[in-house]
Amino acid sequence: MEFTVQAPAKLNRFLAVLGRRADGFHELELVTTVLEGVLDLTDTLEGEPASALSLAISGPTGAGLVADASNLVIKAWRLLEEAAKRPLPAHLHLEKRIPHGAGLGGGSSDAAAALRLGNRMFDLGLGEDKLLGLAARLGSDVPLFLLGGTVLGLGRGERVFPLRPVPLEPILLVHPGLHLSTPSVYRALQDVGYPFPEALASQPGGAAPPWRNDLTGAALWVCPPLAEVRDALRDSGGEPLLCGSGSCWAARYASVQARDMAAEQLSGHSGWGVWHV
Ligand SMILES: C[C@](O)(CO)[C@H](O)COP(=O)(O)OP(=O)(O)OC[C@H]1O[C@@H](n2ccc(N)nc2=O)[C@H](O)[C@@H]1O
Numbered sequence: 001m002e003f004t005v006q007a008p009a010k011l012n013r014f015l016a017v018l019g020r021r022a023d024g025f026h027e028l029e030l031v032t033t034v035l036e037g038v039l040d041l042t043d044t045l046e047g048e049p050a051s052a053l054s055l056a057i058s059g060p061t062g063a064g065l066v067a068d069a070s071n072l073v074i075k076a077w078r079l080l081e082e083a084a085k086r087p088l089p090a091h092l093h094l095e096k097r098i099p100h101g102a103g104l105g106g107g108s109s110d111a112a113a114a115l116r117l118g119n120r121m122f123d124l125g126l127g128e129d130k131l132l133g134l135a136a137r138l139g140s141d142v143p144l145f146l147l148g149g150t151v152l153g154l155g156r157g158e159r160v161f162p163l164r165p166v167p168l169e170p171i172l173l174v175h176p177g178l179h180l181s182t183p184s185v186y187r188a189l190q191d192v193g194y195p196f197p198e199a200l201a202s203q204p205g206g207a208a209p210p211w212r213n214d215l216t217g218a219a220l221w222v223c224p225p226l227a228e229v230r231d232a233l234r235d236s237g238g239e240p241l242l243c244g245s246g247s248c249w250a251a252r253y254a255s256v257q258a259r260d261m262a263a264e265q266l267s268g269h270s271g272w273g274v275w276h277v
């Protein structure tokens with residue numbers, strides 16, 4: 001097709017929950033890296049002008065994902081039409097590789113990709129501030145994908161600021177084949193108790209932010225079998241970190257060699273997906 005935009009996954013290397021707000025959302029401090037260049041964890045959105053709007057979905061994780069008005073790509077397109085004050089008829093094709101309900105932000109990344117694609121395809125000339133505003137209406141995670149790189153997220157995560165790049169350690173991502181709903185994990189914070197973060201993302205002297213996710217207890221409460229992947233990553237010598245609201249885990253290793261040995265060991269587990277970052 002004529003126009004193509006990549007939609008990578010993300011890794012929240014720091015997620016502090018600061019409290020619950022009156023609107024039901026949680027006040028967060030996040031450091032997120034967009035995993036640009038990890039091709040088997042990147043969706044692709046292509047488009048060409050047509051007589052009406054349509055979306056086709058294919059790819060390894062495309063099955064079971066509906067292409068109707070509930071899809072974040074269509075929701076993003078409708079917001080663009082609202083901003084452009086005219087229909088933007090196009091045929092879109094989404095190649096899905098990011099697992100859903102995995103905490104890797106696939107749907108949010110697709111939404112950001114749709115905003116960029118439509119803006120470019122129809123020469124709408126919407127600036128970054130306008131696109132960030134539309135992104136925030138689509139979901140808390142969408143704006144960070146417009147910035148790319150390593151991003152500080154404040155508020156419910158939608159107020160984004162570029163950070164200097166944090167070099168990624170040798171990392172493995174493991175998907176246990178489970179699906180976790182983000183709202184149910186945030187709700188479970190009430191059952192497990194709210195964490196009271198003392199360390200925030202801004203580190204003195206340019207140090208990398210800590211490897212931390214305050215949603216871990218809540219996600220394990222909602223889905224106890226998640227612990228199996230965490231324990232396997234620990235046994236393989238890694239330092240596990242839950243991805244967003246789950247179900248994927250990331251683990252960092254002391255060396256590329258240690259990471260690659262662990263990958264070989266964990267790939268043998270049936271039903272788990274394993275990626276190098
Ligand atoms: C877990 C993360 O992926 C970390 O980056 C995000 O916080 C989730 O972002 P998201 O999926 O874009 O979330 P949204 O679509 O905005 O919200 C989904 C639901 O998650 C809960 N939610 C989300 C963000 C936030 N700061 N507090 C919340 O309590 C709310 O119940 C909300 O109804």
Ligand SMILES: Nc1ncnc2c1ncn2[C@@H]1O[C@H](COP(=O)(O)OP(=O)(O)OP(=O)(O)O)[C@@H](O)[C@H]1O
Pocket residue numbers: 065070071072073099100101102103104105106107108110111141180182244245246247
């Ligand atoms: N294009 C899309 N790709 C994936 N999911 C989508 C899409 N559009 C809508 N959804 C819905 O959004 C839900 C969350 O999908 P997503 O892949 O963003 O989950 P996630 O990785 O847990 O995200 P997050 O880290 O933002 O919580 C899916 O279960 C699906 O119902």
